[in-house]
Amino acid sequence: MCDTLTIFVKKKIFEVLKVSPIFKELEIEEINSLINNCSHQIKQFSNKEVLAYSGEKVEKAMIVLEGKLQGEMIDFAGNSLKIEEIDPPQMVAAAFLYGPQSIFPVNLSALSEGKILIIYKNDFTKLLSSDQRVLKNYLNIVSGKAQFLSQKITFLSFRTIKEKIAYYLLQNYKTGNQIVIINQSQTGLAGMLGVARPSLARTIGEMEAEQLIRWDRNQVAILDLKSLQSILGK
Amino acid sequence: MCDTLTIFVKKKIFEVLKVSPIFKELEIEEINSLINNCSHQIKQFSNKEVLAYSGEKVEKAMIVLEGKLQGEMIDFAGNSLKIEEIDPPQMVAAAFLYGPQSIFPVNLSALSEGKILIIYKNDFTKLLSSDQRVLKNYLNIVSGKAQFLSQKITFLSFRTIKEKIAYYLLQNYKTGNQIVIINQSQTGLAGMLGVARPSLARTIGEMEAEQLIRWDRNQVAILDLKSLQSILGK
């Protein structure tokens, strides 16, 4: 019984890995042989468990197989600024495995229970050099992370909440459709933008009063595109 | 005469490239043969010239050979937030050559006249796959960039100017020496921290009144290390 369970679990794992960015364009058999050629382990984590602290050395590559993790910066007043959420089949701290420091920039904690695949750095390096495609994928991931962070800086550089909201909406705005879908609670968005939740609500209220937008749950209607743009363009 | 000049210039270029992070551990002859196997060009730029605008597509790898460049974000009030300076023999926008978007995150402008080496993306990709060491170097550079940006986020995440100052000083503080050297004017520092200049001066004044520091030109004496740390640690 334990055997069939193990087989079942393994099968599921490889299905997750197959759609993982790091193994893009590889077949399950290829992934299997690559993984089995380097030592690795599967770790179970529970909800709210902290998997790594900011400042800790990054010594292993981690890929989320099940559940959800989050990276958050703890500022020194004890408040936390959510940086990103990590779902399967994403890699954790990909941009911090190499480089001059290789130190966790955020606290890594679990938003639910789940599983991760762990490969130690040495083994991961071998894995990278053993397949050109994996290498190319990894490059794309790391560059993508840098771009994500750069994006984040753009956000934090805005002074007012109104600017942040305008920028966020215009980023997710597709021409032709006046509705922007927010797949996040207002509370979550506040964390994302690095502002206090009541302040966000207040500003949203102001922007509704000005007839710029209509905020409905997770749907936001853009009422006055030009004025919204002029908040940023002025 | 033109020939000897060319040879002289070429020699100088390869000396710069030899100490460049991307060609670390390679000999001049190896670099020469790698470069000559892919099409490239040398571009002269003049002071204050803008080499790339934020949002533009990144299609080429650039390495600064001479002079100084800067990346700066222009916020929508027209103020600029300096992000980093790029000296020879650094690579420009290394983290934005690959990845899902490959778009310049900042305006790239010249702080002096100088020269850059340009290699188009396709050729650069070939270069990467043709030498394992170059590839490894590139990985380190890109990861380093991500880490730099992450660092920057730490800065921008601080709420108060006092926190920013404390963080900045403690970062540049070497144990044993109570004096931190600021190689920047107060005005420049204000730009770096993303705050208004009078506000910075005011806060410095407050911190001097509290006997935390003594600010003298570009020398800052740390008077009360523990209290300074507790600004961040609280």
Added chain:
DNA sequence: ATAAGAGTGTAACATGTGTGACACTCTTAC
């Protein structure tokens, strides 16, 4: 020496945001 320019100290004021509090709605599970 003198003028010009950059960098600095400082003040009064306006404003945007965080804080803490409370009531209300909506969802979910039992």
Added chain:
DNA sequence: GTAAGAGTGTCACACATGTTACACTCTTAT
């Protein structure tokens, strides 16, 4: 159906920062 929890709207208050303005020092070039 009901209770618990998460998410939301809103308020009064405190406070940190930007803004604008002016005077002062220091450096540099003429």
